[in-house]
Amino acid sequence: MAGSTVGDGQESGRTEFAIRLRAAIATSGLSLDRIQARLRARGVVVSVTALSYWQSGKRQPERQSSLSAVRTLEEILDVPAGSLLGLLPPPRPRGGAGKRHAGGEPLSFPRQVLQPLLEKVGAPHALDRQQPLKMVGLHDLCEIAADGGQRAVTARAVFQAAADGQDRWLLVYTQDDPAAGVPELHAVRNCRIGRAETDEAHGLLVTELLFDQPINRGETHLIEYTLTNSGPPYPECRNTHYREFRRPVREYLLEVRFAPGTAPGHCWQYSRNGATGTLARRPLKLDGADGVHAVVFDFGPGVFGIDWD
Incomplete structure (x- = not known):
C-alpha cells in the first residue's frame, strides 16, 4: 500500500x-x-x-x-x-475490546478472555495450530448510520482448502462499544451458524460458520454473512473500521458506506505490518454514492482499515 x-x-x-x-x-x-x-x-x-x-x-x-x-x-x-x-496513525485500541477482530485468529485480543470461548465451541487449539483452510479473498461492506454508529457489516469470504474435508470456519468478532451488546449474526449464503459463544462484558462473539458442503484440498468455497447492530443509537465505531489478519490474505476489499448526506470530509486507508509495526497511510476519495473503498493484495499478518474525520 x-x-x-x-x-x-x-x-x-x-x-x-x-x-x-x-x-x-x-x-x-x-x-x-x-x-x-x-x-x-x-x-x-x-x-x-x-x-x-x-x-x-x-x-x-x-x-x-x-x-x-x-x-x-x-x-x-x-x-x-x-x-x-x-x-496521523489510526486511533490505538483502548483496553481489551478496543479493536475489531473479524475473520479468525486475532493479533492482540487478550488470550485469557478468548480462550474459554474457543474451548466452548470445540476449537481449543485454534490460536496455536496451522489452519488447513486459507482465506484467499475477503470483501467487507461496513454501513455507517446517520448518527455515526455502525449499522451493519456484510462480509463475503473465499476459502481454499489445504486438506480434505474442510467444512467450517471460525469467526471471532468484537465491538468497539461493548455496552451495545453483541451484534446479531445472519448466515446469508453457502453457510449456516454452528456453535456460538459470547462474552457480553467485552462485546465478543465466537462462532462456527458451517459450510453447506465440505471441500477437499485445492477446492474453494464462498460464504456470505452479516453482522447487524440494533439502533438507533448505533454502536460507536470510533470513526474507523478494520480487520486484523494473523495470516496473509491474497486480496482484501473494504467498503465503507455512509448514510445519505452524512459522508465525512476526509477519509484515509491505513495498514500496520504485524511483523515490523510499520504504518502506512494515504487519503481516499469518496464516490458518488456516499461511500469509499480501499483494496490490498497479498497482505498480512497485520491490520488494514479505513478511518474518517
Whole structure:
C-alpha cells in the first residue's frame, strides 16, 4: 500500500507529522502562545505543552478532541485541510475490546478472555495450530448510520482448502462499544451458524460458520454473512473500521458506506505490518454514492482499515 509511513520515516526521532507541524508553525510566524490563544478563541482547548510535544514528536494527537484540534490548527496555520491530520496513525485500541477482530485468529485480543470461548465451541487449539483452510479473498461492506454508529457489516469470504474435508470456519468478532451488546449474526449464503459463544462484558462473539458442503484440498468455497447492530443509537465505531489478519490474505476489499448526506470530509486507508509495526497511510476519495473503498493484495499478518474525520 502506498502512502506516508508514520513512525518509521523519522528525522532525529520526530515523526512526519511532527516535522510538518513544526515547519507549518515556523512558516506562520506564530508563537505557541499565540496559536493556543487562537485555538481557544475557536472553542478548542489545547495546552502550550501539548503543542510543544506534538511538534517535537514526543507525543502525537490521539483522542478525538485532539484530532478535532488538529483540524482547527490546519486552518490557523493556513495549510491544506487534512495535510496534517492525514499523517496521523489510526486511533490505538483502548483496553481489551478496543479493536475489531473479524475473520479468525486475532493479533492482540487478550488470550485469557478468548480462550474459554474457543474451548466452548470445540476449537481449543485454534490460536496455536496451522489452519488447513486459507482465506484467499475477503470483501467487507461496513454501513455507517446517520448518527455515526455502525449499522451493519456484510462480509463475503473465499476459502481454499489445504486438506480434505474442510467444512467450517471460525469467526471471532468484537465491538468497539461493548455496552451495545453483541451484534446479531445472519448466515446469508453457502453457510449456516454452528456453535456460538459470547462474552457480553467485552462485546465478543465466537462462532462456527458451517459450510453447506465440505471441500477437499485445492477446492474453494464462498460464504456470505452479516453482522447487524440494533439502533438507533448505533454502536460507536470510533470513526474507523478494520480487520486484523494473523495470516496473509491474497486480496482484501473494504467498503465503507455512509448514510445519505452524512459522508465525512476526509477519509484515509491505513495498514500496520504485524511483523515490523510499520504504518502506512494515504487519503481516499469518496464516490458518488456516499461511500469509499480501499483494496490490498497479498497482505498480512497485520491490520488494514479505513478511518474518517
